[in-house]
Amino acid sequence: MPTRKTIKKPLPSVVKNMEEWPIYKAYENPDLFLNKVKELVKKNASWILKDDVTLRNEIKNIVYQEKMRLSKTPWKSDNPKEKLFWSDIKKQVRSSKATISENGTKEVDERILNQILDFYGTEMIADFKISSFKFAQKALPYIYSRLINSFPQIVYRLFSSVDKLYDRMKIMGDIDHIRNLQKIGTVVVVPTHYSNLDSPTIGLSLNNLGLSAFTYGAGVNLFTIKSLSRFMHNLGAYKVDRRRKHRLYIETLKSYSTIALTEEVNSLFYPGGSRSHSGKLENKLKLGLLGTVIDAQRMNLQDGNGKKIFIIPVTLNYHYVLEAKKLIEHYLKDEGKENYLEDENTTSFGLIKRAYKVITSNPGMTISFAPAIDVFGNKVNENGESYTSIGQKVEVADYFKLNGKLVRDVQRDSQYTQILGERILQEYKENTVVLSSNLVAFVAFQIIRKRFSQFTVFEILSLPKDETTIHTDEFIPVLGRVKEALIAIEKENKIILSADLELELEELMKVGINKVGSSHPKYVLRKNKKGEISTQSMKLLYYYHNKLTSYGLEKYI
Amino acid sequence: MKKVAVIGTGNFGLALANLLAINNEVFIYARREEIVEKINEKRAHKGQTIHERVTAVNDFDLITKECKLIFPIVPSSNFKEMLIQLSPYLTAEHILIHGTKGLHIEVDINSVTQLNKSEVLTMSELILKQTSVVRVGCIAGPNLAKELSEKQIGGTVVASRFNEVIVEGKKALNSNIFRVYGSNEVLGVELASVLKNYIAIAAGMLEGIGYGDNSKALLITRGMAEMVFFGKAFGASEKAFMGLAGIGDLMATCNSKLSRNFRVGYQLAKGQKLSDILSDLNEVAEGIKTIKVVKLLAGYGFNSPLADALYKIVYEDWELKQGMDYLMNLPVSDDTDFFTHKDS
Numbered sequence: 001m002p003t004r005k006t007i008k009k010p011l012p013s014v015v016k017n018m019e020e021w022p023i024y025k026a027y028e029n030p031d032l033f034l035n036k037v038k039e040l041v042k043k044n045a046s047w048i049l050k051d052d053v054t055l056r057n058e059i060k061n062i063v064y065q066e067k068m069r070l071s072k073t074p075w076k077s078d079n080p081k082e083k084l085f086w087s088d089i090k091k092q093v094r095s096s097k098a099t100i101s102e103n104g105t106k107e108v109d110e111r112i113l114n115q116i117l118d119f120y121g122t123e124m125i126a127d128f129k130i131s132s133f134k135f136a137q138k139a140l141p142y143i144y145s146r147l148i149n150s151f152p153q154i155v156y157r158l159f160s161s162v163d164k165l166y167d168r169m170k171i172m173g174d175i176d177h178i179r180n181l182q183k184i185g186t187v188v189v190v191p192t193h194y195s196n197l198d199s200p201t202i203g204l205s206l207n208n209l210g211l212s213a214f215t216y217g218a219g220v221n222l223f224t225i226k227s228l229s230r231f232m233h234n235l236g237a238y239k240v241d242r243r244r245k246h247r248l249y250i251e252t253l254k255s256y257s258t259i260a261l262t263e264e265v266n267s268l269f270y271p272g273g274s275r276s277h278s279g280k281l282e283n284k285l286k287l288g289l290l291g292t293v294i295d296a297q298r299m300n301l302q303d304g305n306g307k308k309i310f311i312i313p314v315t316l317n318y319h320y321v322l323e324a325k326k327l328i329e330h331y332l333k334d335e336g337k338e339n340y341l342e343d344e345n346t347t348s349f350g351l352i353k354r355a356y357k358v359i360t361s362n363p364g365m366t367i368s369f370a371p372a373i374d375v376f377g378n379k380v381n382e383n384g385e386s387y388t389s390i391g392q393k394v395e396v397a398d399y400f401k402l403n404g405k406l407v408r409d410v411q412r413d414s415q416y417t418q419i420l421g422e423r424i425l426q427e428y429k430e431n432t433v434v435l436s437s438n439l440v441a442f443v444a445f446q447i448i449r450k451r452f453s454q455f456t457v458f459e460i461l462s463l464p465k466d467e468t469t470i471h472t473d474e475f476i477p478v479l480g481r482v483k484e485a486l487i488a489i490e491k492e493n494k495i496i497l498s499a500d501l502e503l504e505l506e507e508l509m510k511v512g513i514n515k516v517g518s519s520h521p522k523y524v525l526r527k528n529k530k531g532e533i534s535t536q537s538m539k540l541l542y543y544y545h546n547k548l549t550s551y552g553l554e555k556y557i
Numbered sequence: 558m559k560k561v562a563v564i565g566t567g568n569f570g571l572a573l574a575n576l577l578a579i580n581n582e583v584f585i586y587a588r589r590e591e592i593v594e595k596i597n598e599k600r601a602h603k604g605q606t607i608h609e610r611v612t613a614v615n616d617f618d619l620i621t622k623e624c625k626l627i628f629p630i631v632p633s634s635n636f637k638e639m640l641i642q643l644s645p646y647l648t649a650e651h652i653l654i655h656g657t658k659g660l661h662i663e664v665d666i667n668s669v670t671q672l673n674k675s676e677v678l679t680m681s682e683l684i685l686k687q688t689s690v691v692r693v694g695c696i697a698g699p700n701l702a703k704e705l706s707e708k709q710i711g712g713t714v715v716a717s718r719f720n721e722v723i724v725e726g727k728k729a730l731n732s733n734i735f736r737v738y739g740s741n742e743v744l745g746v747e748l749a750s751v752l753k754n755y756i757a758i759a760a761g762m763l764e765g766i767g768y769g770d771n772s773k774a775l776l777i778t779r780g781m782a783e784m785v786f787f788g789k790a791f792g793a794s795e796k797a798f799m800g801l802a803g804i805g806d807l808m809a810t811c812n813s814k815l816s817r818n819f820r821v822g823y824q825l826a827k828g829q830k831l832s833d834i835l836s837d838l839n840e841v842a843e844g845i846k847t848i849k850v851v852k853l854l855a856g857y858g859f860n861s862p863l864a865d866a867l868y869k870i871v872y873e874d875w876e877l878k879q880g881m882d883y884l885m886n887l888p889v890s891d892d893t894d895f896f897t898h899k900d901s
Contacts, residue, residue: 376691388688388689390688392644392645392688394689395648395649399691401625401650402625402721402725404625404650409721411719412692412720
């Protein structure tokens with residue numbers, strides 16, 4: 001049973017000397033790192049090297065796609081030299097007929113392939129500068145705290161507000177266990193994703209746990225301001241261009257992540273992919289990058305070092321998500337994935353502005369670290385040893401063995417990735433923290449839904465205000481039943497209740513109503529003197545309510 | 558030569574051990590020492606001659622150390638108990654391919670009025686729950702033990718989400734008398750092999766009252782539709798039901814007096830009492846239990862008129878004629894509704 005605790009202040013680093021941090025060592029020699037990435041791509045992308053014709057066609061296809069991307073969806077963050085690079089590759093392909101050796105086109109095309117991989121690798125690679133990290137470590141909490149403070153000119157508040165920040169940012173989990181695992185192996189943190197604020201929030205949280213720095217993929221659109229881009233780059237952010245969909249790029253990205261993990265660099269992914277548009281807990285994961293933990297674990301075993309990789313699911317729980325309105329509208333329109341043009345607007349400057357707004361107005365957030373699991377989803381003990389759900393000790397090497405030998409099997413490992421994904425979803429569910437805001441939103445929306453049980457969600461969302469008003473006399477008993485049900489679920493360790501839920505029902509209702517989506521221009525919930533609870537935005541109410549829809553609580557309404 | 562193991566010395570376990578012995582050295586695990594001795598000394602058991610490369614043992618430690626590929630062929634009612642004993646010896650390196658055509662129910666089905674999906678486990682789900690083995694598969698198809706033991710040609714399907722399991726299963730079993738097909742539809746294959754048992758009981762009943770091939774063809778076709786409806790409600794695709802474990806096994810068991818379930822239906826139609834039939838059978842007829850399980854799962858909204866009628870006949874003492882009248886008076890739907898049907 002994990003010992004869950006909440007930390008209020010940053011803990012000292014587990015490994016004090018930053019020069020010993022794997023991230024520092026890995027990025028100290030970028031050429032060596034990229035060479036390993038390149039070799040792994042070539043090893044894994046056997047389809048591209050199948051024969052002369054395939055290789056040539058793939059290269060032509062890549063050049064075509066890249067040129068199309070540059071002309072159809074150009075971004076400010078695009079490398080100005082890129083156009084020239086692809087033109088040059090195209091020229092080389094065309095002129096290669098004259099230089100073809102006896103071996104056909106393969107020799108020439110392999111050279112071209114290497115150039116493409118070098119180009120991707122150089123664009124992608126992160127760095128880790130101790131000076132930048134130390135600066136971030138010292139400055140960021142103060143910048144954050146200052147953002148909270150309404151009167152920043154008063155200097156003393158600058159310092160006192162750091163404590164306020166940590167009051168608002170509750171970090172909970174089996175912290176000692178996680179810190180201990182950092183000494184034994186590599187830590188991969190996989191958080192839920194609701195907001196653009198997630199990355200700074202999780203970054204600060206990981207630093208507060210005293211873990212060695214993490215490497216993480218960041219969209220190229222976030223690298224628009226040069227100085228900030230440099231800063232992120234120096235803090236372990238590798239560039240990911242989500243416009244590039246072709247297999248070679250995806251393979252390069254995966255190989256990058258795999259090599260970082262085999263170099264023991266702590267890593268961070270959002271396995272849900274983009275932010276949850278509905279506000280619901282993730283119920284499906286994108287398995288691409290997640291699969292790299294399986295590859296890396298196998299490679300570690302094959303290399304003989306056997307270094308273990310530990311996965312730590314993290315749930316981020318907010319009373320207020322700045323982008324909630326836009327996200328839920330996207331979801332309701334069923335537009336699917338965010339389109340890239342819009343993402344382009346999410347510049348680093350935009351992100352800071354958003355962070356400012358959220359932090360200054362956020363009534364709090366809880367970052368909940370789930371117990372660590374191995375890459376197959378088994379729980380791990382304090383020594384990093386794996387145990388199945390029925391308490392049997394297992395060796396991770398055995399999962400990769402066939403007839404006594406460690407072997408690579410892409411199909412098998414894709415199944416393991418799915419199993420890991422399912423386990424992460426389970427941990428998300430069990431480590432979600434029920435905030436008073438989500439609870440009151442859930443109760444309010446479900447009461448309205450029950451009132452109009454014949455209506456579709458869309459019809460309910462367009463109901464007039466007077467149809468959706470709920471009197472506290474109706475609200476409180478339902479709140480009581482749902483709360484009791486949640487207490488029972490928590491007893492089975494299937495959810496975590498925040499401290500607000502210890503309040504008496506009246507108070508809980510009041511606190512929840514005050515906190516839910518507190519800074520949207522339209523209020524999500526409000527109670528008047530007559531005891532009537534109403535909303536100005538059914539969509540936002542629906543969004544905040546969605547967080548609790550996967551626990552079968554509807555029957556208590 | 559590779560070493561593989563079979564757990565269980567029922568008719569199918571013995572037949573499978575003999576088939577495996579064509580390509581492998583085989584350990585067959587028996588719970589009782591006297592059976593181990595009998596197999597090893599007399600080289601025959603339950604009317605089957607035992608291949609020279611088959612060795613009977615009573616030692617889980619030995620078989621799990623020597624063999625990484627293991628075929629548990631144990632009745633569903635004993636499966637969990639067997640796994641509890643076997644589990645401490647298993648590692649994640651082992652591959653288990655079971656051949657049990659039954660379901661494990663977490664509660665006593667005689668003391669409940671309905672079942673939740675979570676209380677019903679296929680054998681592969683039970684293996685995943687009770688052991689550290691992840692690479693799990695099942696073997697299913699028209700595999701009547703007696704015909705297999707006579708070395709008649711036949712075929713089967715090995716299903717698993719892991720291709721590695723399918724490949725290992727094929728390598729171990731494929732021979733010039735036994736063709737092994739692969740499938741990733743493990744849930745569908747398992748459900749097909751379970752559900753066809755009660756269709757076979759109904760087929761035995763038809764034979765028992767002297768009905769001919771038209772009636773049986775109607776039964777088999779609509780029986781398969783019913784199996785698909787059930788499968789879809791539980792998250793399986795219809796694909797597996799069209800293969801060896803579905804239509805293949807239905808054709809064999811619904812036409813053969815070698816099938817225990819068929820025999821139960823036949824004897825019921827001849828007026829024998831169920832308790833007498835089952836005690837004479839001396840082996841498990843999974844279909845009787847399956848009828849009840851399907852009935853208890855009715856809340857999931859799939860169409861199962863055949864199981865309903867069989868339930869009334871087997872558990873509520875309806876006359877056979879009454880059951881048939883009930884079925885023949887139901888409204889008729891589209892011929893191939895199981896392709897278009899979406900589970901509720």
